[in-house]
Amino acid sequence: MEAKTDDRVHFSDRLAAAIRRRRNPVLVGLDPRAEQLPAGLAPSGRASRAEWAAAYARFCTLIVDVVAPLVPAVKPQAACFEQLGAPGMQALAEVIAHARLRGLLVVVDGKRNDIGSTATAYADGFLGSESAWGADALTVSPYLGDDSLRPFVDVAQARGCGLFILVKTSNPGGGQFQDLIADGLPLYRHVGRHVERLAFETAGVVGYGAVGAVVGATFPEQLAELRGEMPHAWLLVPGFGSQGGTARNVAGAFDTAGLGAVINNSRGIIFAHARPEFAERFGAARWQEAVEAATREMIQQLHAETTAGKL
């Protein structure tokens, strides 16, 4: 059992250290789905929400046990747990606590946002080992502008925690508003500039800030462009694997030392037992081995195709 992560150290430096320790930037997404749980983990018959929540907690905990020695961080998806109501949220709390106990950094994917003291309430609730949820970082939506982001930044700073602000998302329709051109630049570049300012303000020893950006793997050109525009911002890159992003697609997200980005894969790892190549090799019962194999495969691909190979 490894030491609990220490949030008295700057988030960015903790993230860099975790990436260097594991020699890869893989962020395993914990997105449990009732219909995709491995056989044997789903409750039988007409189960209550509390029974499903217990199954989610068990599934995610077992994944954490597999990936903790392999990767630096995990990203639980708040929506999957909230779907089950209060018992689901209890399961989320258990998963976060277990992951931190196993030495993983935890980024809660909640895409939260609000103004003033309400933004502070979200940040206070999610960030830091003394908080209710005890996460290391949280994803945040930028639509409400700087005075909504500032309370998140203040709490994150005070607690050695991090934020990832949505800039250019991986979904096909993300461009509807994000690509609108204002003053010669798409909206996502305006948001990106603001995030870079916040990243610069909050930079740790390693040069990256406590504030980073979510930029999808499905737009490789914009990813490389934003890497250049946002030299102080960690990029959290979703869209690898199931959404079509490849190791080559995310190469532009890294700096020359292999830092600067974490690459998320959710379904491709946690439901690896359902991918034809792993289903055949392991069968349903050995689903944890499929999780391990898929994680190792992703690490290998990133090592081969990106500067993460220099880690």
Next chain:
Amino acid sequence: MEAKTDDRVHFSDRLAAAIRRRRNPVLVGLDPRAEQLPAGLAPSGRASRAEWAAAYARFCTLIVDVVAPLVPAVKPQAACFEQLGAPGMQALAEVIAHARLRGLLVVVDGKRNDIGSTATAYADGFLGSESAWGADALTVSPYLGDDSLRPFVDVAQARGCGLFILVKTSNPGGGQFQDLIADGLPLYRHVGRHVERLAFETAGVVGYGAVGAVVGATFPEQLAELRGEMPHAWLLVPGFGSQGGTARNVAGAFDTAGLGAVINNSRGIIFAHARPEFAERFGAARWQEAVEAATREMIQQLHAETTAGKL
């Protein structure tokens, strides 16, 4: 005790009926804050999060009992409950259930957003009496574009529930991105046009859609402009009272029959016991009477200054 709200009827028609029944469009915000609870409701000494959560549930339940005969709807703020972790979320569930039992429509202010099946998970969890949270409507952030909004709309439609999408928010810095001009229009107008399309698509008997817009009371001109631009969209108007919005400021949000908008007031009502005029009149112990007086005062102001007087 009134009948539980019936979500087999279209959300928009349920909202219109509730507003007509109470003859006002007041949406009471349930934003409990530890430091502002009336004396006697806060747990004594160094209380646990579970004790605070129980206090929040009791405070909000008592407010619901006061306002249920007076107003059509309440808006619990998810952040306040999430700040307390899983016990807080349990309290949120209790508050929602109690409000619906008392015949109030419940709009959860969560400003949720995500893509694809994750958006569906949020919508499935929050919307409808059979869902985990059992709310009638949810606030949603638009940054991720239409393919993130669509799953929310589909679930809302199927369950007779509603959505309020952030368009023009009440905070001073809201304009940082929302006011950027693209193709001759500010971003919030682009978002507003999209919301109007969704409102038109989902219109009920009364002419308004299941999809509405959040537009702050602090920008009266934009409020009137958006009323004109979005003839099928209910407007959820925050910023009344504590944030400086007045009845006159929100007059432009209504149609000629006094429908088309719900006006939110949180702190001005739930913490009315701390407002000088009510503190003197009722003292701290009679805080529920202060809630009632503040609610009646707001209704009167809206009747005097807006078409809500015709309800």
